[in-house]
Amino acid sequence: MFRFANPEERTDGVTDATGQARRRADARRNQQALLDAAAAVFVAAGVEAPVRDIAAAAGVGVGTVYRHFPTRADLVVAVYRHQVEACAEAGPTHLAEAAHPYAALTGWVDQFVDLLVTKHGLAAALRADSAQFDALHAYFVDRLVPVCARLLDAAATAGEIRADVDAYQLLRGVGNLCVGADSDPRYDARRLVGLLLDGLRLRT
Amino acid sequence: MFRFANPEERTDGVTDATGQARRRADARRNQQALLDAAAAVFVAAGVEAPVRDIAAAAGVGVGTVYRHFPTRADLVVAVYRHQVEACAEAGPTHLAEAAHPYAALTGWVDQFVDLLVTKHGLAAALRADSAQFDALHAYFVDRLVPVCARLLDAAATAGEIRADVDAYQLLRGVGNLCVGADSDPRYDARRLVGLLLDGLRLRT
DNA sequence: AACGATACGGAACCGTGTTCCGCTTTGCCA
């Protein structure tokens, strides 16, 4: 996703503990400033905030933004990486702690919906068909589809839900339902996601 | 939606049968050419095709586009007006012909989904949060929400579905599920809409 | 035929994302 400078041959002491090539101090400082500024701007103005605004908030030029994040989508991914990661890791936890697999599934999907509706326009960005946000979409899919698949599989095996819906579709559907959930008081994405999950259940 | 020239005081013979103020011949010709060209371009390149392309296809300048359709959204509305109208009128028909109200509801929603997924990016345009397409959104809501409400009401009265979902939400949900339905073979909007409708049913 | 109202065309403007390149800063080495 990110193309950091290729770690050239160097003498010891120029790579940090994690083996990352060490960049100039100002570069690291700016990258952190950008992440912080972007997070703040996203909260205030949504994920679709102009790159120029983010650059200004971080006190750098637009060129610097693009040096660190090849594209807007990469910046967005970087900002939300932790939360997506947390969501991914919560999958097995739900499965272990819930009374039964369907409860784990609904619990996890709820958490996913939270992630989406909490961040202004994140769902919309995920859905933008423009190649603009492909990287964002790809990251979410890569990270979350397998997690969802395990939950779905467990519930299906337990005979709680139909077995003919795959994780990608469900996740896309849920993501779609969350688009525009903020900014429209008449619309309650959580409600509709609930109905969708209910539609998954096998009638007894 | 459209701001046609105000019908000034005129002598007889300058208003047509429908009482519309009669505009210059070239104006009427261009408007029709634009509608035809837009329809063709939308099929070929999706609803998001640039205004310049549509103008070029119609053989007019961009200024002419904006004279006839104050905004891109108005042009889109005009192009799809007939089909939205047909969909709206189909509501009562389904209700009259289906075996029971829930079947009428699913039949009608199916038709609505067809409308959305058939036209490249129509659903996405409907959902664009940009004020850009507000007019489009408003038109769909105005025309279809009442129709959907009647179907929902009939099914709820018959005890087939829960009574606590309103037409606006359902329509938005269905519309959202249709976003990006073309251009992604792994995603089947119709399928998910089916699940959502299934989630509406009361367990017996 | 002349003339005023109507309509046209497309250059120009604004707001986006993204690229490019001359200049600055950093950090190594002598």
Add this chain to the structure above:
DNA sequence: TGGCAAAGCGGAACACGGTTCCGTATCGTT
């Protein structure tokens, strides 16, 4: 400590989209 190449920076410039503006062409009436 001073010099210097590489790394990084800033922001003007470009591409592209919607929309506006206004001088010019066309229409239809007198």
